[in-house]
Amino acid sequence: MADIVLEKVTKRFPDGALAVDQVDLTIADGEFVILVGPSGCGKSTTLNMIAGLEDISEGELRIGGKVVNNMAPKDRDIAMVFQSYALYPHMTVRQNMAFALKLAKTPQATIDQKVDEAARVLDLTQHLDRKPANLSGGQRQRVAMGRAIVRDPAAFLMDEPLSNLDAKLRVQMRTEVSRLQKRLGTTTVYVTHDQTEAMTLGDRVAVMRGGKIQQVGPPQELYNHPTNLFVAGFIGSPAMNFMPGKLEGGKLRTKLGDIELSDSMRQTLERNGGSREVIVGIRPESFEDTSLVSEDVRKHGVAFPASIDVIESMGSEVFAYFTLDDEGGPAQSAELEELAKDSGRADTGSDSDQIVARLDPATKIKEGETAEMWADTRKIHIFDPATGENLTRDTGDSAVAGTAAGTTSPTTTPPTTTPPATTPTPS
Amino acid sequence: MAVSTRQKTGWATANTVIIILALIPVLWIVSLSFKDPTTLTSATFWPKKWTLQNYRGIFQTSEFTRALINSIGIALISTFIAVLFASMAAYAVARLDFPGKSVLIGMSLLIAMFPAISLVTPLFNIERTLRLFDTWPGLIIPYITFGLPLAIYTLSAFFREIPWELEKAAKMDGATPFQAFTKVIAPLAAPGMFTTAILVFIFCWNDFLFAISLTSTTRARTVPAAIGFFTGSSQFTAPTGSIAAAAVIITIPIIIFVLFFQRRIVAGLTSGAVKG
Numbered sequence: 001m002a003d004i005v006l007e008k009v010t011k012r013f014p015d016g017a018l019a020v021d022q023v024d025l026t027i028a029d030g031e032f033v034i035l036v037g038p039s040g041c042g043k044s045t046t047l048n049m050i051a052g053l054e055d056i057s058e059g060e061l062r063i064g065g066k067v068v069n070n071m072a073p074k075d076r077d078i079a080m081v082f083q084s085y086a087l088y089p090h091m092t093v094r095q096n097m098a099f100a101l102k103l104a105k106t107p108q109a110t111i112d113q114k115v116d117e118a119a120r121v122l123d124l125t126q127h128l129d130r131k132p133a134n135l136s137g138g139q140r141q142r143v144a145m146g147r148a149i150v151r152d153p154a155a156f157l158m159d160e161p162l163s164n165l166d167a168k169l170r171v172q173m174r175t176e177v178s179r180l181q182k183r184l185g186t187t188t189v190y191v192t193h194d195q196t197e198a199m200t201l202g203d204r205v206a207v208m209r210g211g212k213i214q215q216v217g218p219p220q221e222l223y224n225h226p227t228n229l230f231v232a233g234f235i236g237s238p239a240m241n242f243m244p245g246k247l248e249g250g251k252l253r254t255k256l257g258d259i260e261l262s263d264s265m266r267q268t269l270e271r272n273g274g275s276r277e278v279i280v281g282i283r284p285e286s287f288e289d290t291s292l293v294s295e296d297v298r299k300h301g302v303a304f305p306a307s308i309d310v311i312e313s314m315g316s317e318v319f320a321y322f323t324l325d326d327e328g329g330p331a332q333s334a335e336l337e338e339l340a341k342d343s344g345r346a347d348t349g350s351d352s353d354q355i356v357a358r359l360d361p362a363t364k365i366k367e368g369e370t371a372e373m374w375a376d377t378r379k380i381h382i383f384d385p386a387t388g389e390n391l392t393r394d395t396g397d398s399a400v401a402g403t404a405a406g407t408t409s410p411t412t413t414p415p416t417t418t419p420p421a422t423t424p425t426p427s
Numbered sequence: 428m429a430v431s432t433r434q435k436t437g438w439a440t441a442n443t444v445i446i447i448l449a450l451i452p453v454l455w456i457v458s459l460s461f462k463d464p465t466t467l468t469s470a471t472f473w474p475k476k477w478t479l480q481n482y483r484g485i486f487q488t489s490e491f492t493r494a495l496i497n498s499i500g501i502a503l504i505s506t507f508i509a510v511l512f513a514s515m516a517a518y519a520v521a522r523l524d525f526p527g528k529s530v531l532i533g534m535s536l537l538i539a540m541f542p543a544i545s546l547v548t549p550l551f552n553i554e555r556t557l558r559l560f561d562t563w564p565g566l567i568i569p570y571i572t573f574g575l576p577l578a579i580y581t582l583s584a585f586f587r588e589i590p591w592e593l594e595k596a597a598k599m600d601g602a603t604p605f606q607a608f609t610k611v612i613a614p615l616a617a618p619g620m621f622t623t624a625i626l627v628f629i630f631c632w633n634d635f636l637f638a639i640s641l642t643s644t645t646r647a648r649t650v651p652a653a654i655g656f657f658t659g660s661s662q663f664t665a666p667t668g669s670i671a672a673a674a675v676i677i678t679i680p681i682i683i684f685v686l687f688f689q690r691r692i693v694a695g696l697t698s699g700a701v702k703g
Contacts, residue, residue: 051599073598080596086590
């Protein structure tokens with residue numbers, strides 16, 4: 001058991017590429033922290049630096065209060081689960097799990113006891129004498145976990161441990177990992193590119209982009225109060241919808257119509273320079289079929305007509321896809337381009353102008369028709385297109401008042417955790 | 428894709444032809460070795476009169492038995508040392524980035540391509556000065572030199588095959604780099620090691636040039652060279668039968684070696700071939 005502290009940790013590769021740029025992160029003892037980000041954001045490099053598989057160019061890494069920058073992996077007392085599981089193919093499951101203990105010269109009786117215990121926890125007892133080649137993907141994954149837990153290490157490091165499993169097994173193992181971590185209470189750093197895993201597993205999530213931590217916080221805080229465009233777009237599935245907007249005379253002009261801003265919001269925005277172009281972000285669930293919104297709630301948002309392209313009914317919810325083509329193109333920003341690339345949207349060539357709305361299953365909206373939609377303007381986010389910064393972050397959910405301006409008092413929710421996120425430089 | 432009967436017969440014919448072509452000289456020398464000296468020149472493929480005379484003959488003189496011991500000893504020692512060093516070098520080539528890596532690879536390639544005949548005279552002089560001439564080390568050292576590039580090349584292909592994450596996992600499990608190598612990497616590279624060992628062994632076993640140039644007595648003379656010194660029963664008889672018998676004898680260890688490790692070699696060669 002130990003805490004892990006990263007202080008201005010930087011990784012510069014011999015060819016000059018900056019993989020990790022001054023990362024500050026404090027992981028408390030027993031905490032489950034997720035590093036998430038698109039590929040190439042430096043999350044795996046960060047993990048490898050904690051593991052000791054990668055040298056630290058600058059900065060300081062402390063595990064359990066000890067500076068371990070120059071310590072070999074074997075002296076750091078941490079266990080790692082690899083994406084490919086990295087099971088030793090020439091050893092049986094038992095030998096795989098016992099390998100670390102054997103190297104540590106643990107007495108055979110203790111080894112047997114610990115391996116049996118781990119096998120019982122992971123439901124591997126009947127497979128102990130088989131070779132990894134004869135196991136299924138899920139079993140291999142459990143052996144990899146078992147190899148980590150038999151050691152009672154100070155911390156677990158997991159490098160996308162579930163990404164080689166098929167979708168169903170992944171969900172199952174996700175709960176398994178979560179349960180295991182709670183039960184053992186071991187400090188865990190978990191790397192993933194899957195925002196669902198990030199949201200569901202961790203006590204805290206650190207979103208990385210281009211070697212820098214964008215935001216660290218509990219999943220819900222990242223979801224409700226993203227610090228910038230990148231975090232807003234990365235966290236959440238389906239992703240947040242973005243559209244260009246314009247601040248003019250205390251009003252926000254968008255494709256959805258004009259939105260009145262709350263007083264405090266207007267002040268914050270005006271302090272940053274009067275009328276300007278902005279990017280407006282709305283979560284899919286902030287939309288609703290207008291006919292299903294009660295009169296007194298309706299005033300907190302804007303209603304607008306939308307011609308529905310596709311309806312996806314999931315049973316418990318309905319996704320409606322539509323585009324609003326009345327003015328301008330889609331919102332433009334370096335961060336949004338990167339997100340599109342990461343999600344594969346850039347490759348499929350689908351319209352980045354498209355808006356996804358999550359509606360109540362009671363909706364009667366049909367594909368191809370023009371429906372009256374409603375957007376809850378209390379829940380919109382306003383971003384600076386140049387820096388990507390969330391201009392409404394500190395004002396919380398009620399950043400923007402409904403059309404009846406000022407009816408809701410903005411509840412200020414300052415970020416409870418984490419150092420301030422670095423503002424990404426627009427490229 | 429279904430293979431038609433025509434294609435099957437086509438392949439079968441081609442395979443048979445090639446096997447016959449490859450085996451005729453072997454069978455020929457086997458048949459020669461069983462021929463009686465008097466019928467040696469008879470124009471039949473199989474001996475009319477079978478005899479073990481030739482085999483008895485070569486084992487009666489110490490010339491051949493001594494050469495056989497030399498051959499086995501020198502080839503085994505050279506192979507062992509070459510594979511040992513080559514596995515370390517190949518591991519470094521496959522895994523590590525160090526200054527002069529490309530120079531090392533280039534140098535070993537250069538040695539492999541260097542015509543051995545041009546080195547024989549200088550080696551002869553060097554070994555005479557160093558008193559290595561006509562000794563086991565006098566042959567073992569050049570064999571290691573020429574076996575190493577071959578071994579490094581084959582082995583580095585095998586090491587590249589082994590997922591790097593296994594080594595990382597071993598390190599995380601508390602292994603020193605040496606333990607990671609001996610307990611995880613080397614066992615997995617075993618097929619590659621066997622393949623390499625066999626290739627190097629065959630190279631040492633078959634060598635004639637160094638064996639004839641760097642030896643002068645039976646002290647270190649290996650079988651290929653010793654065969655060249657065979658004499659007939661009289662000055663005027665050619666030792667054809669004895670040579671054939673000796674050739675059969677020295678082929679046997681290779682055949683046993685290859686048959687014994689065949690499955691490993693095949694597995695090794697294909698797994699090495701995917702990524703090289």
